[in-house]
Structure formats: C-alpha cells, structure tokens
Amino acid sequence: DGGITQSPKYLFRKEGQNVTLSCEQNLNHDAMYWYRQDPGQGLRLIYYSQIVNDFQKGDIAEGYSVSREKKESFPLTVTSAQKNPTAFYLCASSIGPDYGYTFGSGTRLTVV
Amino acid sequence: AQKVTQAQTEISVVEKEDVTLDCVYETRDTTYYLFWYKQPPSGELVFLIRRNSFDEQNEISGRYSWNFQKSTSSFNFTITASQVVDSAVYFCALSERGRGSTLGRLYFGRGTQLTVWP
Numbered sequence: 001d002g003g004i005t006q007s008p009k010y011l012f013r014k015e016g017q018n019v020t021l022s023c024e025q026n027l028n029h030d031a032m033y034w035y036r037q038d039p040g041q042g043l044r045l046i047y048y049s050q051i052v053n054d055f056q057k058g059d060i061a062e063g064y065s066v067s068r069e070k071k072e073s074f075p076l077t078v079t080s081a082q083k084n085p086t087a088f089y090l091c092a093s094s095i096g097p098d099y100g101y102t103f104g105s106g107t108r109l110t111v112v
Numbered sequence: 113a114q115k116v117t118q119a120q121t122e123i124s125v126v127e128k129e130d131v132t133l134d135c136v137y138e139t140r141d142t143t144y145y146l147f148w149y150k151q152p153p154s155g156e157l158v159f160l161i162r163r164n165s166f167d168e169q170n171e172i173s174g175r176y177s178w179n180f181q182k183s184t185s186s187f188n189f190t191i192t193a194s195q196v197v198d199s200a201v202y203f204c205a206l207s208e209r210g211r212g213s214t215l216g217r218l219y220f221g222r223g224t225q226l227t228v229w230p
Contacts (some may be wrong), residue, residue, distance in 0.1 A: 033217065040121070040222070041222065042203070042220055042221060042222035042223050043203065043220045043223075045217060048217055058217075088155060090155075090157065092157075098145050098164075098207050099162070100145075100147050100149075100159055100162050100205075100207070100218070101157075101159075101218060102159070103149075103156055103157040103158075104156065105154065105155060105156040106155040106156060108155075
C-alpha cells in the first residue's frame with residue numbers, strides 16, 4: 001500500500017545534540033512538507049520541497065535543516081540551534097496543494 | 113493575519129448531540145480549495161473533504177456535512193448525532209492558486225479539539 005512512513009515514532013534527544021527524523025513516501029508525490037505541532041498552536045510549516053534538490057523555508061525554519069536528494073525521502077534534522085525542539089513532527093506529501101496532503105503518523109521528539 | 117481561522121479552540125458535547133465546527137478563511141484568489149482533516153489521538157491527520165471555490169453545494173457524507181458559503185468566507189463542518197469516536201482535533205485548511213508555482217502549500221487553522229462524552 002502506498003503511504004508515508006515516519007520514523008522513529010518516539011525520539012529522545014539530549015541537549016546540544018542534532019537528531020534526524022526520517023520521512024519516506026512511495027506515492028510518487030513531487031511535493032513534501034514538514035510541520036511542527038505544539039499544543040494549542042496548530043500546525044506550523046518548517047520546510048517544504050516541491051522537487052528533488054530544491055526546498056524552501058517555511059514559517060519556522062530556524063534551527064532546522066532538510067535535504068531532498070531523492071523523490072521518496074525528505075529527512076528533517078533538528079539541530080542544537082533549535083531552542084525548544086520538544087514537539088510532535090508531521091511529514092506530508094502531495095501531488096500539489098490543490099489535492100491536499102497525505103500525512104505520516106508523526107514523530108514525537110522530547111529533549112531530555 | 114491568519115488565512116484560516118478556527119475560532120473554537122475546544123468543544124465538548126454529549127453523545128448523539130449535533131455539533132458544528134466553524135472555519136473562516138481569507139483569500140484574494142478566485143480559485144482556491146478548502147479542506148477538512150481529522151486528527152485522532154494517534155496523531156496522523158486524516159483527510160475528510162476537499163472543496164473547490166466554484167462549488168458551493170453543500171456536501172453530506174453519512175453523519176458529516178459541510179456548508180460552504182463564499183459570501184461569508186466560511187466552510188463549516190457539522191457532525192450529526194456525534195459519537196465518542198468523533199473525538200479528535202479537526203483542522204480546516206486553504207490552498208490558493210494564485211501567484212507563483214502551482215505547487216505550494218496549505219494554510220491550516222489552529223484546529224478545534226472536539227470531545228464527545230458518552
């Protein structure tokens with residue numbers, strides 16, 4: 001079945017460490033997105049990519065980095081520069097925004 | 113300014129009650145799409161409906177119905193005879209087809225937490 005796989009489901013990070021969240025899709029979608037969700041804040045866009053080897057900053061890109069070397073993969077790195085990384089992270093993909101997004105099941109990141 | 117406003121942060125109802133979730137959007141485009149997503153406690157967002165700006169017909173799907181009114185820039189969602197399994201966060205979203213590439217992003221509201229009590 002086609003879909004989006006995010007891993008791991010839960011991730012714990014020590015202060016000062018970089019961590020990478022995985023997002024893989026087999027839907028043959030060109031566009032991929034990363035969102036952060038905090039209680040009461042809704043979904044905030046971190047980065048998005050419309051095509052391989054190209055990506056754009058979203059609304060809260062500081063402290064994050066991405067790569068898009070393959071159509072299927074859009075990993076997100078949470079760097080030590082991100083001051084408050086504890087959150088729920090959602091990856092999505094799309095043929096185009098007119099068609100909406102397909103979401104992964106999310107990764108819950110906690111800083112310990 | 114927010115493009116999508118969901119003024120209701122939390123709603124609680126008792127099972128079998130009807131409940132309406134409000135969504136107001138803002139856009140200058142004449143062509144756009146509106147969406148509703150459901151996020152159950154498991155976390156994954158589930159697509160519910162997509163509606164384009166030229167189709168103002170109301171839509172009904174089982175206990176779910178949607179009311180799209182361009183005159184008030186609203187796209188409200190009603191659950192009839194609510195059930196405990198309807199408890200979730202519901203998001204309204206807007207896609208604009210305007211300047212720039214046809215590929216872009218959705219703008220989400222902040223979501224409404226619906227709790228249905230038995």
